[in-house]
Amino acid sequence: MSASGSLQKRLGVGLTLGMTLLWLAATVGTWRVVQHELDEVFDSALEETAQRILPLAVLEISNREEPQSAQLVATLKMHKEHLTYLVRDARGKILMQSHDANPKIFRKTPAEGFSTTEKYRLYGASALRDSVFIEIAEPLDHRREAAREALLALLLPLLALIPISLVGTWLFVRLSLRSVMAYRRAVEARGAGDLSPIKVLRLPAEIDPLAEAVNHLLKRLRKTLEAERSFTANSAHELRTPLAATLAQVQRLRQEAPEGPLRLRAAKIENSLRELARLSEKLMQLAKAEGGGLLAQRPQDLIPLLAHVVDEWRQSSGRQIELLLPAQAGVYSTIDPDAFGILLRNLIENALKYGATEHPLEVSLSDQAQLRVVNGGPVVPPARLQRLTERFVRGQSDASGSGLGLAIAKAIVLGINGQITLASPAKDRQDGFEVSVWLPLASTTQG
Numbered sequence: 001m002s003a004s005g006s007l008q009k010r011l012g013v014g015l016t017l018g019m020t021l022l023w024l025a026a027t028v029g030t031w032r033v034v035q036h037e038l039d040e041v042f043d044s045a046l047e048e049t050a051q052r053i054l055p056l057a058v059l060e061i062s063n064r065e066e067p068q069s070a071q072l073v074a075t076l077k078m079h080k081e082h083l084t085y086l087v088r089d090a091r092g093k094i095l096m097q098s099h100d101a102n103p104k105i106f107r108k109t110p111a112e113g114f115s116t117t118e119k120y121r122l123y124g125a126s127a128l129r130d131s132v133f134i135e136i137a138e139p140l141d142h143r144r145e146a147a148r149e150a151l152l153a154l155l156l157p158l159l160a161l162i163p164i165s166l167v168g169t170w171l172f173v174r175l176s177l178r179s180v181m182a183y184r185r186a187v188e189a190r191g192a193g194d195l196s197p198i199k200v201l202r203l204p205a206e207i208d209p210l211a212e213a214v215n216h217l218l219k220r221l222r223k224t225l226e227a228e229r230s231f232t233a234n235s236a237h238e239l240r241t242p243l244a245a246t247l248a249q250v251q252r253l254r255q256e257a258p259e260g261p262l263r264l265r266a267a268k269i270e271n272s273l274r275e276l277a278r279l280s281e282k283l284m285q286l287a288k289a290e291g292g293g294l295l296a297q298r299p300q301d302l303i304p305l306l307a308h309v310v311d312e313w314r315q316s317s318g319r320q321i322e323l324l325l326p327a328q329a330g331v332y333s334t335i336d337p338d339a340f341g342i343l344l345r346n347l348i349e350n351a352l353k354y355g356a357t358e359h360p361l362e363v364s365l366s367d368q369a370q371l372r373v374v375n376g377g378p379v380v381p382p383a384r385l386q387r388l389t390e391r392f393v394r395g396q397s398d399a400s401g402s403g404l405g406l407a408i409a410k411a412i413v414l415g416i417n418g419q420i421t422l423a424s425p426a427k428d429r430q431d432g433f434e435v436s437v438w439l440p441l442a443s444t445t446q447g
Contacts, residue, residue, distance in 0.1 A: 008177055012170040019165050020158070027154045034154075035147045042143055043114060046123040046136050049083055054134045057087045057096050058127050085136040086110075095132070106135050116140075179203050183211060190417070195222040230287075240280060247273045282404040285342050286391075289411035294339040299332035299442030302340065306365055309344045317352055324364035332442040333369050335416050340439075343412045344371070347435055350405040351375035355433065369439040376432045380424035388422060409435070416440055 087096035110133030183200040254266035359376025389410040392403040426434035
């Protein structure tokens with residue numbers, strides 16, 4: 001399954017790229033218009049210069065003692081001219097020229113109007129009935145330089161506008177998708193057992209129908225699960241009384257029966273009824289674990305709860321249980337005390353049932369609300385280890401059991417948005433089995 005991309009990133013990059021391409025297209029179009037207008041301005045300057053110089057040149061030539069002799073117009077200061085000109089007669093003889101003029105760049109015979117060579121733009125005009133001609137030349141490099149400067153003037157702002165547009169677009173998209181991101185965080189923050197409606201205000205019109213559909217689906221799923229849990233809990237509860245009554249009658253029958261097959265058969269029935277009663281209790285715990293209400297309204301100190309449950313199991317099982325507690329005064333969590341008791345009892349019962357009797361059971365709680373239950377015994381194969389939290393999946397043991405203990409523990413952990421891991425061998429050991437549970441650590445202490 002391919003990884004999904006960020007909508008915010010797509011919009012930010014896409015809009016910025018689109019704006020950049022449009023800006024480039026507009027810049028190129030504007031540059032073409034500017035280039036055309038520059039050519040018109042330069043042509044107009046050539047024509048205007050010729051119209052102004054020609055009368056002066058005619059007057060100066062007419063006042064000479066030898067009108068047909070060539071004359072170089074002196075300059076007041078040496079400089080490089082963008083415009084050079086020649087004044088010639090109809091046969092092409094030079095009568096006057098600018099100080100920097102190169103006759104080779106002009107046409108052999110003068111003519112009126114505009115013309116273009118490989119490197120120059122020329123304009124010619126005449127006077128005195130086409131007897132005197134003036135031609136002005138302008139290097140095309142001058143025009144190209146002006147066009148390049150105009151293009152740079154249009155492109156340089158773009159270099160600054162691209163990062164500004166990217167930041168601006170990203171901020172705009174982030175603000176526009178603020179409600180969508182809030183919806184995403186609301187979904188991610190939910191535990192597996194939280195099926196309440198997701199309420200986020202001011203969702204976009206494109207997302208709002210999807211949110212409504214999700215809430216309708218959650219509602220239908222919640223009703224279905226509630227019906228299933230209610231049936232499981234009610235069935236287990238209704239079985240309690242007849243099971244207890246039947247168990248009492250079977251115990252009485254076993255005591256009254258004479259030694260022989262009848263008493264043995266009554267003992268087997270008694271054991272079966274006890275297993276059925278334990279299964280009924282486990283089903284009720286599973287229904288509570290999957291039914292929600294696993295978080296308390298106020299933080300609870302886990303240390304006294306943990307110590308109480310461990311003392312109960314020490315007395316009832318007669319096994320050695322080592323309890324390791326943090327040095328600090330209390331560890332507060334938002335887990336419901338009843339849910340914590342069910343979780344801890346199932347973990348300890350599972351460890352006592354499948355652990356080696358010659359090794360003490362280790363129960364510890366860290367200051368970060370990490371609960372660890374470690375028992376000795378053979379290493380569990382990885383394939384079976386991955387399935388131990390499934391319903392009715394058991395480890396290899398001769399002890400009786402329903403295979404629901406770790407499934408109940410996992411359901412509680414998921415319901416409180418915690419984390420559970422199984423490891424075999426246990427940490428820093430060559431054998432054994434370890435269950436680690438990370439409980440939600442409260443941000444404030446009790447009171």
